[in-house]
Amino acid sequence: MSSGPLVVLVGPMGSGKSTVGALLAERLGASYRDTDADIVAAEGRAISDIFIEDGEPHFRALEREAVRVALAEHTGVLALGGGAILDEGTRALLAPHPVVYLSMDVEEAVKRVGLNTARPLLAVNPRRQWRELMDARRHLYTEVARAVVATDERTPEEVAQAVLDALELKDA
Numbered sequence: 001m002s003s004g005p006l007v008v009l010v011g012p013m014g015s016g017k018s019t020v021g022a023l024l025a026e027r028l029g030a031s032y033r034d035t036d037a038d039i040v041a042a043e044g045r046a047i048s049d050i051f052i053e054d055g056e057p058h059f060r061a062l063e064r065e066a067v068r069v070a071l072a073e074h075t076g077v078l079a080l081g082g083g084a085i086l087d088e089g090t091r092a093l094l095a096p097h098p099v100v101y102l103s104m105d106v107e108e109a110v111k112r113v114g115l116n117t118a119r120p121l122l123a124v125n126p127r128r129q130w131r132e133l134m135d136a137r138r139h140l141y142t143e144v145a146r147a148v149v150a151t152d153e154r155t156p157e158e159v160a161q162a163v164l165d166a167l168e169l170k171d172a
Ligand SMILES: Nc1ncnc2c1ncn2[C@@H]1O[C@H](COP(=O)(O)OP(=O)(O)OP(=O)(O)O)[C@@H](O)[C@H]1O
Pocket: 011, 012, 013, 014, 015, 016, 017, 018, 019, 020, 081, 082, 112, 113, 151, 154, 155, 156, 159
């Protein structure tokens, strides 16, 4: 058995990493951890402030380190930030781990996060911006993932069950 997280969730913002991650942690009798939260705690500032003050490349370097530490320390369910897979070093760190890509189509994305002003990436023309973002990222999510679980028209409970099935994990 390799050590490290039981499940690593990747996927775009709003795909359900936090919601499904918490359900999975409960089912597996494990704890949930989120590298976005680790970065905010370590830096003492919001992710949006890190982007504005230091730029995305600096954020991606902080994120790579947060992912490295979490993969080494955490034995439960781990969710990564939506853009973590953009960094080649982060992708390399993920290779030995049970990574699941939570996917969703554009209509589901607009329903879940398109009207939420807290996600300014999608604020102006949600459908076009979503397509552009996913055109740049889809192959990277797929590359790092051991399994892809579609979340469209599935409840969070059904998605959690599909993740357990895909990784052949049993409830605690
Ligand atoms: N399978 C689902 N069906 C319907 N709504 C869902 C589903 N999964 C999550 N949601 C809803 O979509 C929204 C985004 O979910 P969540 O915060 O879990 O996504 P996330 O991947 O953690 O996003 P972020 O990258 O911003 O942290 C929430 O309002 C959540 O309740």
